[in-house]
Amino acid sequence: MPKINFQNMGAGLNLDGFPNELAPSEWSGGQNIRFRDGYAEKSQGEVRVHGDLLAAPYGLFPTQGIAGRYWVYAGLQTLSAVENDTHTDITRAAGLYTGTVDNRWNGGVLSGVLVVNNGKDVPQFWGGNPAVKAADLTAWPPTLRAKVIRPFRNFLFALNLTDNGAQRPYALRWSHPADPGTLPVSWDIADPTKDAGEFDLADTSDVIVDAVPLGQALIVYKENSIWQMDYVGSPYIWSAKPVVSGVGLLAQDCVVPHPGGHIVLTQGDVVNFDGSTAQSVADGRVRRWLFDNLNADMYQRSFAVGNYRRNEAWICVPRTGSDWPDTALIFNWKDATWAIRDLAQASAGASGTIVYDLGNSWDADPDPWDTDDTSWNQYEYTQASPRLMLASAVSQRLVLVDTGKTFQGTAMVSRFEKTGMSFDAPERIKYCKSVRPRIEAQSGTTIDIYVGAQEDLENAVEWSGPVPFVVGQDLSADIEVSGRYLSVRFESSGIVSWRMKQFDIDVTVLGGY
Structure with missing residues (x-):
């Protein structure tokens, strides 16, 4: 041979x-490294963007404002919005927020209005005007708290509730539907003139973790089961049914929607949920390595985020010895390959559109002249192309990944x-x-x-x-x-x-x- x-x-x-x-x-x-189109290749790098932040970011949300595209980043006590390098404190006028590092920020955009939540304070909304502060969500019951808020269709859903101090981890409530461009006018489940409602997903003892849309259904992930919510209209408005048992969600923000369903980081696997079945995409390849190396004390800080321009789901986890995700296991759902990449103590991630000013301009290009093979002042994406952004509370910065050849200037x-x-x-x-x-x-x-x-x-x-x-x-x-x-x-x-x-x-x- x-x-x-x-x-x-x-x-x-x-x-x-x-x-x-x-x-x-x-x-x-x-x-x-990453794998695509039959090649093994070096990962692209990342570049710091948006300049100096006003606070350490623990949550990250892309949204459209009145003057363009913004990224809203959530600190422990504040909310801030940034467009290019212009940062604006949009913290509510009523006072600072009270969450801790493990009160995960969550939310989304409903009819053009950003709604965010930390589980400790009244959920917040921001309409995209940097001159107007965020504010408490209108019509929200004052004694109600939700671990998670998610928009779906023209409703807001509140999951894993605490009602007047009493924890209700199986409970789920939805708002009255909102008119386009507005927020829900009621969460009152006792008002027969409104479509707000509530029920408990209590058939199984595991608690609600998160919810993510899939087609015309809202998929509710509990710790060890998956449920489906369907709109049925009056008088019940929404129905719920269990779909899969024995498979659930490890932590909030651990689901990546993609054309074939959801890539889901579960309590002991990574699966593809297609709406009816959950099939492992990690077993026999990276599953054992992932959970052998996962920091069991900090697993709830894990998150998953889509890198859609590369057909990738990034499973971001803290390895043993790290307090924050320092490693991304990357699944390419097109080629069915696994790759791995270092992270700089990431606290959150999101996929969204960015502005041209963050492109490969002379000042923004991080690579040395002698080794740079990109074209000056040219862009490898359109303005509407979604890009993967990561936040680090440790270094208090935002980074745009898949850009250049370095880690923020370091080989x-x-x-x-x-x-x-x-x-x-x-x-x-x-x-x-x-x-x-x-x-x-x-x-x-x-x-x-x-x-x-x-x-x-x-x-x-x-x-x-x-x-x-x-x-x-x-x-x-x-x-x-x-x-x-x-x-x-x-x-x-x-x-x-x-x-x-x-x-x-x-x-x-x-x-x-």
């Missing part, structure tokens, strides 16, 4: 399987590795002479190549290298390594972009035990 060719290396990560049993096109490890390490390769002869000693990658990148880009060996899969890989491979100059990287199980790693640490679809390993079988 003088040369072994590995083709179509875009099948993604498999962190759960035994490395020696992976498909030839799967990778056993990596960092800051990022990107690597792919495939370990435990026995070439169907685990009892034989293999000798590697060289590795020849097919890398697409700017001429002169340097990729470091390592080759490793193990005598037994229980032993750690002993790596040799790195040997620099210069794109446009080198044909192969000569690395001599022998062992029963071989490994290969491709890594970059510079400000570069690159992708790879195949590589060869020059291997000779030396003998048996």
